[in-house]
Amino acid sequence: MNLFFRLLSVFLRANFARPRVSLFDTTRLRSRVMLTDQDMFAHMTNSRYFSFSDLAVINYIVRTGTWPKLRKRGWFPVVCAESVTFSRMLSWRDRFEIETRLIGWTDTYMCLQHDFIRDGKPTAMVRIIARFASRKRDRVTMDDVVAYLGVERTSPALPAEFENMVADVESARQRHNGDSAAA
Structure with missing residues (x-):
C-alpha cells in the first residue's frame, strides 16, 4: 500500500460512518488526484488506479461491517486478478469518486467492481477477482464466508468479463500447480 496516509484516513472515516451498508450496496469513496499521483504525461499514473482500488476495498469491507468479523476468524481477502479499463483521463487536482460494488462470487472467488467517476462521468473501471485466505492457512471457500456473514x-x-477473469485465474493456478508438481 503506497498511500499510507490516505489508507489511515479511509479506515478511520469508514469505521465511524453510519449507518452501515449491506454487502450488496454500493459504497463510495471520494478523493483527489495529488501531484504525486501523476506520471510524466500529467495524468494519474496507471498503477494509482489499483492503489485507489485497494483503498476502496478497505472502505467497502469496513463500511459493510465485515472487517471485525473477518479479523475474528483470521480471514483476509487476497487479490488474484485485476483489470482496468480507461475512458477518460484524471489529472492533477481532479476530484473523483470510486463506486465499489460486489458483482457476485463463485465457490472460490469474489468479484468486485470499482467505477471511477469525475463530474458524474465514468473515467475508469477496475475489476477485481479475490479469494479469502486464513492466517492459520486453512482453506476458506466463499460458502464459508457467505455462511459466516449470514448472507x-x-x-x-x-x-462474461468476470467469468473470463475467473477462468484465467483458474487456468494460471492449474498451470502453476502443474509446474510445481513436476519440479
Whole structure:
C-alpha cells in the first residue's frame, strides 16, 4: 500500500460512518488526484488506479461491517486478478469518486467492481477477482464466508468479463500447480 496516509484516513472515516451498508450496496469513496499521483504525461499514473482500488476495498469491507468479523476468524481477502479499463483521463487536482460494488462470487472467488467517476462521468473501471485466505492457512471457500456473514442470497450471475477473469485465474493456478508438481 503506497498511500499510507490516505489508507489511515479511509479506515478511520469508514469505521465511524453510519449507518452501515449491506454487502450488496454500493459504497463510495471520494478523493483527489495529488501531484504525486501523476506520471510524466500529467495524468494519474496507471498503477494509482489499483492503489485507489485497494483503498476502496478497505472502505467497502469496513463500511459493510465485515472487517471485525473477518479479523475474528483470521480471514483476509487476497487479490488474484485485476483489470482496468480507461475512458477518460484524471489529472492533477481532479476530484473523483470510486463506486465499489460486489458483482457476485463463485465457490472460490469474489468479484468486485470499482467505477471511477469525475463530474458524474465514468473515467475508469477496475475489476477485481479475490479469494479469502486464513492466517492459520486453512482453506476458506466463499460458502464459508457467505455462511459466516449470514448472507442468505445466492450470488447474482457473473457478467462474461468476470467469468473470463475467473477462468484465467483458474487456468494460471492449474498451470502453476502443474509446474510445481513436476519440479
